[in-house]
Amino acid sequence: MDLTDAYENGAHIPGAADYPPRWASAASAFRSALGARAECDIDYGSGARQVLDVFRPEGACKGLVVFIHGGYWRKFDKSFWSHLAAGPLARGWAVAVPSYTLAPEARISEITREIVFAVTRAADLVEGPLVITGHSAGGHLSARMACEGVLPEGVAARLRRVVPISPLSDLAPLMQTEMNVDLKIDAAEAKAESPAFLGRRLGVDCTVWVGAEERPAFLDQARWLAEAWGCAHRIAPGRHHFDVIEEMEEVESPLIEALIGGVT
Structure with a gap:
């Protein structure tokens, strides 16, 4: 069975092509407005895309949020x-946003290892508790960081x-x-890299977040992870796959509360 359309988002979202340039413009303006509080292009490895940005709040920092972007590991x-850091920053949290090597240059298992290095590097730069989130493919990668034995013990x-926001679990x-031409997922990698079949580290809280207007496949993927991990599962009303992340910009949004509310 060909599941290409089941996992196609843009074709089912009105004005989908307008979102990436809008994101890029908002992110650029956000970095410019932060000035010295935006620390950009910090290396976490030797690869061209193994770099991250750190955005710091005004005053004392409560901890670190890492946001991992999506794009089906290919885009x-x-x-x-950068602008998605606005909500956590306003509540006193630093935010790190890494790039990573894309498929087909890297397999998903290799991208997972890169994110381990990125999180470790960011944790070296910012003290305090650590919270990890990500969207779509980044939702997958954020969930992988919570799996037992993935992060170094000191970071974990x-x-x-x-x-995980709209995660692939x-x-x-x-x-x-059709995207598997680039991803090259085989049965062994699917088993090894699917959070829904892997154990969550003891003591790590999890809320799986997804938009109510997303494709059925993404609603299923979110539910599978929440059921497998026995964790909270929030379905954001009126949100589709591209706008479900917008609450990251809001200081008191339900998503920001789920992300950092009560974390010490």
Whole structure:
């Protein structure tokens, strides 16, 4: 069965082509407005895309949020998402946003390892509790960071919460899509890289977040992870796959509360 359309988002969202340039413009303006509080292009490895940005709040920092971008592991970089740091920053949290090597240059298992290095580097730069979130493919990667044995112990001990947004939690269905020409997922990698079949680290809180207007496949993927991990599952009313992340910009939004509310 060809599942390409089941996992196609843009074709089912009005004005989908307008979103990436809008994100890029908002992100650029956000970085400019932050000035010295935006620390950009910090290396976490030797690869051209192994860089991250750190945005710091005014005054004392309560901890670190890492946001991992989506794009089916094939598109985008950190420069599109800086503005999503606005909500956590306003509440006193630093935010790190990494880029990573894209498929087909890197397999998903390799991207997971890169994100481990990125989170570790960011944690070296900012003290305090650690919260990880990400959207779509980044939702998958954020969930992978909560899996037992993935992060180095010193970093994992600081991880309090993950909030995978519209995550891909079972990679096997993607083997039946056209994008697998780039992703090259096989049965072994699907098993090893699917958070829905992996154990969550003890003591790490999780809320799976998804938009009510998303494709049925993404509603399923979110539910599978929440059921597998026995964790909170929030369905945001009126949100589709591209605008579900917009609450990251709002200081008191339900998504920001799910992300950092009560974390110490």
